[in-house]
Amino acid sequence: MDTKQEIEKLRRDIEEHNHRYHVLDDPLISDPEFDRLFKRLEKLEEKHPECAVDYSPTKRIGDRPASGFLPREHSVPMYSLDNIFSLEEWGAYTRRLSRLLPGEDFEFWVDPKLDGLAVEVIYEQGVLTGAATRGDGVRGEDVTLNMRTVRNLPLRLIEFTAPPEYLEVRGEVIISREDFHRLNRSQLENRDKVFANPRNAAAGSIRQLDPGIPAKRPLRFFAYGAGLIRWDAPDISLDTQAGIMACLKRSGLATAPEAGLCTSESEVRQYFHSLEADRHNMSFELDGMVAKINDLGQQKRLGFTARAPRWAVAVKFRAVQARTILEAIEVQVGRTGALTPVARLRPVLLGGVTVSRATLHNADEIRAKGLKLKDQVLVQRAGDVIPEVVRPIIEQRSGLEEEFVFPEICPVCKSGVDRLPGEAVYRCFNLSCPAKLVQGLNYFVSKAGLDIDGLGRKWIEILVDRGLVRTPADLFRLNRQDLLALDRMGDRLAGNMLKALKQGLQGCTLERIITALGIRLVGVETAKLLAARYRDLDELAAAGQEELAAIKGVGPEIAGSIRAFFQTGQNRALLRDFREIGLWPAAESGADSGNAQKPLVNESFVLTGKLGSMTRSQAEELIREMGGRPVKSLSAATSYLLAGEKPGAKLARAKKLGTTVLDEEDFLELIARKQKT
Ligand code: IVH
Numbered sequence: 001m002d003t004k005q006e007i008e009k010l011r012r013d014i015e016e017h018n019h020r021y022h023v024l025d026d027p028l029i030s031d032p033e034f035d036r037l038f039k040r041l042e043k044l045e046e047k048h049p050e051c052a053v054d055y056s057p058t059k060r061i062g063d064r065p066a067s068g069f070l071p072r073e074h075s076v077p078m079y080s081l082d083n084i085f086s087l088e089e090w091g092a093y094t095r096r097l098s099r100l101l102p103g104e105d106f107e108f109w110v111d112p113k114l115d116g117l118a119v120e121v122i123y124e125q126g127v128l129t130g131a132a133t134r135g136d137g138v139r140g141e142d143v144t145l146n147m148r149t150v151r152n153l154p155l156r157l158i159e160f161t162a163p164p165e166y167l168e169v170r171g172e173v174i175i176s177r178e179d180f181h182r183l184n185r186s187q188l189e190n191r192d193k194v195f196a197n198p199r200n201a202a203a204g205s206i207r208q209l210d211p212g213i214p215a216k217r218p219l220r221f222f223a224y225g226a227g228l229i230r231w232d233a234p235d236i237s238l239d240t241q242a243g244i245m246a247c248l249k250r251s252g253l254a255t256a257p258e259a260g261l262c263t264s265e266s267e268v269r270q271y272f273h274s275l276e277a278d279r280h281n282m283s284f285e286l287d288g289m290v291a292k293i294n295d296l297g298q299q300k301r302l303g304f305t306a307r308a309p310r311w312a313v314a315v316k317f318r319a320v321q322a323r324t325i326l327e328a329i330e331v332q333v334g335r336t337g338a339l340t341p342v343a344r345l346r347p348v349l350l351g352g353v354t355v356s357r358a359t360l361h362n363a364d365e366i367r368a369k370g371l372k373l374k375d376q377v378l379v380q381r382a383g384d385v386i387p388e389v390v391r392p393i394i395e396q397r398s399g400l401e402e403e404f405v406f407p408e409i410c411p412v413c414k415s416g417v418d419r420l421p422g423e424a425v426y427r428c429f430n431l432s433c434p435a436k437l438v439q440g441l442n443y444f445v446s447k448a449g450l451d452i453d454g455l456g457r458k459w460i461e462i463l464v465d466r467g468l469v470r471t472p473a474d475l476f477r478l479n480r481q482d483l484l485a486l487d488r489m490g491d492r493l494a495g496n497m498l499k500a501l502k503q504g505l506q507g508c509t510l511e512r513i514i515t516a517l518g519i520r521l522v523g524v525e526t527a528k529l530l531a532a533r534y535r536d537l538d539e540l541a542a543a544g545q546e547e548l549a550a551i552k553g554v555g556p557e558i559a560g561s562i563r564a565f566f567q568t569g570q571n572r573a574l575l576r577d578f579r580e581i582g583l584w585p586a587a588e589s590g591a592d593s594g595n596a597q598k599p600l601v602n603e604s605f606v607l608t609g610k611l612g613s614m615t616r617s618q619a620e621e622l623i624r625e626m627g628g629r630p631v632k633s634l635s636a637a638t639s640y641l642l643a644g645e646k647p648g649a650k651l652a653r654a655k656k657l658g659t660t661v662l663d664e665e666d667f668l669e670l671i672a673r674k675q676k677t
Pocket residue numbers: 078079080081082111112113114115116117118119134171172224225256290309312314
């Protein structure tokens with residue numbers, strides 16, 4: 001593989017792991033392993049600037065917002081943090097700071113890196129008025145109602161001098177270890193989903209459309225910083241991180257525990273050691289510390305890279321390691337037919353958790369690490385994620401270790417496996433391999449797909465095994481009798497399953513079904529592009545290679561994969577089935593082939609006050625029809641405020657933010673003008 005190919009492969013791998021982590025909540029590799037891939041990519045891209053592209057994961061500020069919530073723009077982008085993994089790197093970091101700001105001294109505000117979901121909470125005149133997830137860093141999801149259920153988050157701030165006129169508090173929503181175990185016990189009793197770790201539980205709770213669910217979860221919010229602040233009071237100081245944190249605390253917000261000011265870079269080292277020594281006694285999961293330059297003036301002068309501030313860095317804890325025996329290597333078959341080897345380990349205690357499996361990725365990795373069956377191996381994990389095998393302990397070999405031979409046939413359907421040119425993974429190409437079918441169905445009903453709750457992998461396996469389901473369309477043809485004939489299936493469970501299927505079918509959008517098809521290289525993002533371009537699956541299936549490749553963000557490789565998918569007879573038949581059972585979503589209004597030419601594309605509008613010639617929802621409809629986006633709350637990123645009679649507080653805010661304010665006449669004129677150009 002040449003460097004260019006390696007870079008491209010790293011990008012694809014990182015994209016896939018991101019998707020598994022953030023969208024499916026089902027990570028396959030450990031955080032340190034992910035970080036290593038990321039670092040390697042960063043390094044290669046730095047060395048080979050000719051390979052740079054905008055879509056590289058290294059160019060992303062955060063992660064994409066999920067659908068279902070209203071989008072909400074951040075007035076100041078929510079950046080990510082650069083990670084470092086040792087105190088040597090910390091030394092290099094501070095030397096770099098000294099190079100950037102020569103002759104200056106630095107103080108650092110340090111706090112634990114909490115492992116939860118990043119959220120911004122907005123207070124106006126001291127009253128909680130909004131909340132958004134980080135999303136892609138620029139735009140998140142409006143989770144105001146859900147955040148209002150978080151019990152340690154004040155709905156109104158304590159007024160110690162004057163309330164802040166406008167305050168964006170940033171922090172992490174987390175669940176404590178103890179609460180997490182209690183929650184999982186009760187989930188288990190109620191036969192509900194059990195969470196993999198506190199982070200997933202917290203993130204999953206906030207991203208529920210029904211606020212009744214987060215209200216029942218033991219969520220807490222800890223502030224670690226602020227976005228935009230407008231606060232004029234005699235006895236507050238907002239020119240240091242320490243000052244901001246003190247104001248947040250005095251206002252009644254919970255701030256990250258164990259935080260404090262270090263007056264030198266060596267004090268930061270001491271802080272790191274004591275935090276690491278204490279980490280397992282803390283009531284929350286933490287995976288490192290964050291050090292931020294205390295002085296906001298210095299912060300400003302240091303600024304940001306494309307992805308992260310230069311004035312802050314996360315120092316991760318060393319991963320916990322242990323030795324054990326590699327008992328066997330099992331090979332699993334994924335949705336795309338990819339054969340993934342998994343290490344079966346003699347159970348070993350690793351940072352308080354018994355570990356018996358670890359990911360191995362592919363045949364090349366086993367070879368690269370030089371692993372043999374029955375080897376003593378070093379394993380490591382960080383947080384509650386899937387552990388990894390670091391290396392064999394060669395000095396301990398007895399000579400009885402065995403070479404692992406990668407299977408030449410699919411372990412499930414026994415047909416031959418092969419690798420595509422340039423790919424590291426072996427695949428089973430049998431279209432009706434039951435393992436692929438199960439994985440495919442599982443993906444079809446997953447959050448990214450039709451989001452059908454209550455149809456777990458176990459049940460899918462059983463349905464496939466009994467021959468009741470051969471395609472995704474078959475799921476919707478199941479009836480009560482079919483289900484009740486299965487072992488351990490009760491009336492209530494069957495009822496719930498059918499209800500969930502029905503809801504999935506009714507709520508299915510074009511974007512979701514395109515994602516759910518599991519076309520190679522077509523994830524949520526590409527599905528979005530396609531759903532914005534085509535009216536339904538038939539139109540998409542009829543699109544030619546060149547037309548597809550010309551869509552911005554698609555390109556020839558993805559276009560080829562889409563064509564190949566719809567050229568397969570089986571997949572054509574699947575579309576006919578979908579239509580027959582009424583699973584046939586059409587593009588939502590505002591999204592059709594002409595979208596790119598529409599006059600208000602890329603413009604966002606906030607509406608306020610009473611309009612004369614139309615109702616607000618008619619105006620919103622009009623904006624959508626013209627390709628624009630009605631949004632609920634104002635931010636610096638909002639394009640226009642459309643103000644009718646009695647506009648209220650939004651008008652004042654728009655003026656402060658410098659947002660263009662339109663009255664009804666201006667608005668109609670704008671459309672007319674833009675239509676002409
Ligand atoms: S400061 C511009 N402080 O880590 C700097 N982030 O990897 C913004 N996080 O999205 C972040 N604990 O969700 C900061 N004490 C802490 C943190 C923290 C956890 C998360 C946060 C952020 C992510 C970046």
